[in-house]
Amino acid sequence: MTGSPYDPLIHELAADLKPVRRLPPPALRALGWLGAVAAIALALAAFSDLHALWERISAAPDMWLAIIGSTATAVLAAIAVFELSLPDAPRAWAWLPLPGALLWVAASGFGCLRAWVLPAAHVALLGEARDCLIFIVSLSAPLSALLFLMLRRACPLQPGLTATIGGLAVAAAAATLLNFFHPFDAAATDLIVHVIAVALVVIANRALGGRIFAAPNFVRPA
Amino acid sequence: MTARTLQTNVIPADKDGALLPPAFRGMAVLEACGNPQCRRLVSMAEPQTRSADDLRRSAQMAAAQGGDRAAYEALLRDCAPLIKAIAGRQGVPADRIDDVVQDVLLTIHRARHTYDPARSFMAWLRVIAERRAIDLLRRVRRHGAREFHAPLAMESYADEGADPARGLAQADASGRVNEALAKLPPRQREAVEMLVLNERSLTEAAAFTRSSKVALKVNLHRALKALRGKLDRPG
Numbered sequence: 001m002t003g004s005p006y007d008p009l010i011h012e013l014a015a016d017l018k019p020v021r022r023l024p025p026p027a028l029r030a031l032g033w034l035g036a037v038a039a040i041a042l043a044l045a046a047f048s049d050l051h052a053l054w055e056r057i058s059a060a061p062d063m064w065l066a067i068i069g070s071t072a073t074a075v076l077a078a079i080a081v082f083e084l085s086l087p088d089a090p091r092a093w094a095w096l097p098l099p100g101a102l103l104w105v106a107a108s109g110f111g112c113l114r115a116w117v118l119p120a121a122h123v124a125l126l127g128e129a130r131d132c133l134i135f136i137v138s139l140s141a142p143l144s145a146l147l148f149l150m151l152r153r154a155c156p157l158q159p160g161l162t163a164t165i166g167g168l169a170v171a172a173a174a175a176t177l178l179n180f181f182h183p184f185d186a187a188a189t190d191l192i193v194h195v196i197a198v199a200l201v202v203i204a205n206r207a208l209g210g211r212i213f214a215a216p217n218f219v220r221p222a
Numbered sequence: 223m224t225a226r227t228l229q230t231n232v233i234p235a236d237k238d239g240a241l242l243p244p245a246f247r248g249m250a251v252l253e254a255c256g257n258p259q260c261r262r263l264v265s266m267a268e269p270q271t272r273s274a275d276d277l278r279r280s281a282q283m284a285a286a287q288g289g290d291r292a293a294y295e296a297l298l299r300d301c302a303p304l305i306k307a308i309a310g311r312q313g314v315p316a317d318r319i320d321d322v323v324q325d326v327l328l329t330i331h332r333a334r335h336t337y338d339p340a341r342s343f344m345a346w347l348r349v350i351a352e353r354r355a356i357d358l359l360r361r362v363r364r365h366g367a368r369e370f371h372a373p374l375a376m377e378s379y380a381d382e383g384a385d386p387a388r389g390l391a392q393a394d395a396s397g398r399v400n401e402a403l404a405k406l407p408p409r410q411r412e413a414v415e416m417l418v419l420n421e422r423s424l425t426e427a428a429a430f431t432r433s434s435k436v437a438l439k440v441n442l443h444r445a446l447k448a449l450r451g452k453l454d455r456p457g
Contacts, residue, residue: 009324010298013331016432019289020335087333088349155333157353214425 023153026082033150034078037143037173041180048180057179062110069104070176076100077169081147084162085154085213094165097172104172108191129193132178136197139174144205148212156213163209167202174201276344284339298327304344305351312355318362325354328429395453402452410445413438 004010023029057063077097084093147166156162175194272280279297286294302323309322329350337346403411409431416427417438424435431438 004299004302005320006298006302006323006327009327010295010302012432013298013327014291014295016331017286017289017291017294020287022287022338023336025338086336087329087353088336088346090349153335155329155336157329157350157357 023086026086027079029150030078030082033082033147033169034075036146037074037177040139040143041177044177044180050180053180053182056182062107063179065107065110066104067176067179069100069102069107070172072100073097073104073172074100074169074176077165077172081162081166081169082151082154084158084165085151085156087155087157089156089158091158091161094161097165097168100172101168108194129190132182132190133193133197133200135178135181136171136174136194137200139177140170140201140204143170143173144201144209148209151213159213160206160210162213164202164206166209167205168198170205171198171201272342273344276342279343279347280339280341283334283337283343287334287337287339298330301327301330301347304347308348308351309355309358312352312359314355314358315362318358322351322355322358324430325358326351328432329354398453399449402449405452406445406448409433409437410441410448413441414445414449417442 057067076099080093080096083089083096084091144166147170151162151166175198279300282290282293282297282300286297305323305326306319309319310316314322326347330347333350337343403414406414412431413427416422416430417424422430424438427438428435433441
């Protein structure tokens with residue numbers, strides 16, 4: 001037992017040992033974050049015109065699919081990010097949000113044809129589309145902060161990938177919540193702005209989250 | 223929390239259940255482990271799918287999560303050769319394997335609360351060790367990409383400032399630097415070794431020394447100031 005070159009380090013680590021609270025299962029922690037998003041959704045619903053929302057989405061079935069797609073992306077990406085935050089998580093978890101994301105992109109892509117399919121539909125002007133971008137980015141900031149706060153005790157060994165999937169969860173949740181205040185049907189301009197907003201959120205999360213997760217103090221157990 | 227010693231630490235290799243029939247392996251560990259937390263764990267475990275060694279390490283980690291230093295120390299000592307083997311399999315050069323072992327030991331320490339004793343400890347350790355080994359290989363590759371090997375260019379380069387007496391002067395200076403370095407306080411010496419001699423980044427050095435980046439910077443600054451003072455003095 002004696003004479004190992006690692007003995008001083010092992011001794012130091014053992015001397016530093018304190019009892020730790022085990023991390024709850026990732027699915028449970030994901031549920032916590034999604035619960036907070038649902039609470040925000042309820043609060044936003046109180047200020048939105050639900051009747052107009054219902055009329056809008058019942059007139060365009062692709063919007064239903066787009067909302068289901070973005071919601072599924074948010075839920076699946078949230079589960080994936082809490083799984084990926086564990087040091088032994090397989091990278092394959094990063095593929096989990098793919099089905100939701102495909103549905104979201106495909107259904108939203110159908111909106112590009114709206115101007116031809118439904119000429120009477122009110123499509124977003126550039127100024128209105130800019131409001132969408134501001135909404136998604138602004139709502140993503142507190143949602144990202146909450147996500148990082150909930151991941152503070154995790155120890156991801158794939159910080160870039162974890163932060164990217166976290167960004168996708170946040171952006172998808174913000175895009176879903178945008179539907180409460182989206183008084184026009186999705187069209188090409190609107191879709192492009194949504195893509196830019198989602199990309200901005202994912203890139204910002206990757207850049208910021210990657211650094212936060214990689215910092216040793218961030219992963220120090222409580 | 224008071225330290226509780228796991229009896230599993232002192233079980234000889236031939237009595238840890240490895241030679242027992244599969245049906246008795248879990249029982250062997252249960253009997254050997256005096257910790258109630260450990261007993262709960264073993265009763266949940268499936269002896270058919272997890273080896274006795276794995277169950278023992280899981281029990282030690284569960285005890286470490288509760289603050290048992292003796293079990294933790296025994297577990298880390300037990301892990302070191304396993305990490306070395308995993309790093310070797312990943313293609314880590316022999317002279318960098320120690321770096322991977324230290325990285326993994328630090329990661330185990332920081333991530334110990336993420337381990338779920340209902341799952342295999344060896345699988346947990348293997349993934350962490352493989353990832354740390356890959357991180358190190360990437361670092362080595364990045365470092366290698368910045369340098370180039372051109373022995374002929376070096377040989378054909380005429381050093382205009384070549385001075386036969388310089389070698390002696392350098393040897394003398396390096397001896398004085400080593401002597402001055404040895405006289406520094408341990409934390410300052412550690413900062414110089416990590417950041418200057420080993421060329422580690424602030425983040426890596428902070429993880430290794432378990433101190434903050436600010437403290438490292440302060441220690442390095444003080445060390446350089448002290449070294450400058452000592453080396454400027456004649457004799």
